[in-house]
Amino acid sequence: MAITCNAQGKWSKIITVDQSGKKGSYVKIQDAIDAVPSNNVQHIFIRVEPGIYKEKIVVPEDKPFITLSGRNANTTVITWNDGGDIFKSPTVSVFASDFTGRYLTIQNTYGMTKKAVALRVTSEKAVFFACKITSYQDTLLDESGRHFYYNCFIEGGTDFIFGNAASLFKQCHLHSISQENGAITAQRRSSEEEKTGFYFVGCKITGVKSCTLGRPWGPYARVVFSQTYMSSAVLPQGWDDWGKPSIHRTAFYGEYKCYGPGARRTRRVEWSLSLSNHQASPYLTMSLMDGKTWVRA
Incomplete structure (x- = not known):
């Protein structure tokens, strides 16, 4: 030592x-x-x-x-x-x-x-x-807390990023190995008051077959993809309600300036959101988790 x-x-x-x-x-x-x-x-x-x-x-x-x-x-x-x-x-x-x-x-x-x-x-x-x-x-x-993932490669088939932390994923590569329609995220926010969610900025999504961006583990699940490349592995509907139509009113699933064949929103589920510049701005920086005060260079 x-x-x-x-x-x-x-x-x-x-x-x-x-x-x-x-x-x-x-x-x-x-x-x-x-x-x-x-x-x-x-x-x-x-x-x-x-x-x-x-x-x-x-x-x-x-x-x-x-x-x-x-x-x-x-x-x-x-x-x-x-x-x-x-x-x-x-x-x-x-x-x-x-x-x-x-x-x-x-x-x-x-x-x-x-x-x-x-x-x-x-x-x-x-x-x-x-x-x-x-x-x-x-x-x-x-699971919980405030977390920052930078330039990471994360791979799985079903719900392979899940929990109820407040986390920013920046320039990460998400790779789905699902054989059929597996969800990338399963966020567990349980109430409107919680300040949790998964936020992806400048990331890349690839897959071997097909996947969705997320499904709600909690009724107030919050996931936002911004400026992210989405390959054709992302299904046109984008999101899955896990057989819980009630979450259409409570979940917050947003996309902002994403691109690639899987990012087209013409067939997205109607309860997902295409965010404006103003709506997306809180989800683009570490301020959402007070990261500037504790993330070390």
Whole structure:
């Protein structure tokens, strides 16, 4: 464990994990996280050397201010194989606030037969940069808190971004591997008063067959796609009401200046919205989650 100092106090400690045991203090990622003291107040950088780490990772609530970073998402892989329960199956679970994940692949290889979460984020504040998050059903449980995903690749077949956080996804690639009409999002906002939702800006949507943009896990589900490329995998109707016509009055499903063959709105469901510049402006920046006050460069 190295201790570093600079004028800004950017990193207080650096811990290196190396699967081979040659370069790091630890060979397992969980052991490095466990070494961070409870009620931590320092910025801890855990550097993960390239390798395939077959681990189930938990970042507990009492260990905030951790950055977990690989060098390249293609060469630094955290993988597990578990399914059936959205709370027990995640490969990586983040409960601590002020968490940052960078240059990592986080995957659940369980397959298509059961819910199998790759990443669960139940963190007051969390950021993910240039990560690959992959599974099939329920890939990313974006459960609660305020989160920022930048330049991430997120892949799944059904409800593969779901939960009730307030999250901004910027310049992310969403890839549907659904064989038939699987939803990308399942947002769970349950009341008009909640300040939650999923907001996608400058993203790209591709797919192997067909998909919808979202369906409502909660009656006041809120999802907005802005300036996003949509391939022909996105079905013309765009959105699915999950057999709950009552949500037509309460859900907020918006699109703003999207483009590509899947973005044509001529056959969209009538209860989705084509947003004006004024309507879309709150969903384009980190201000919707007060991100400027806590997202670190």
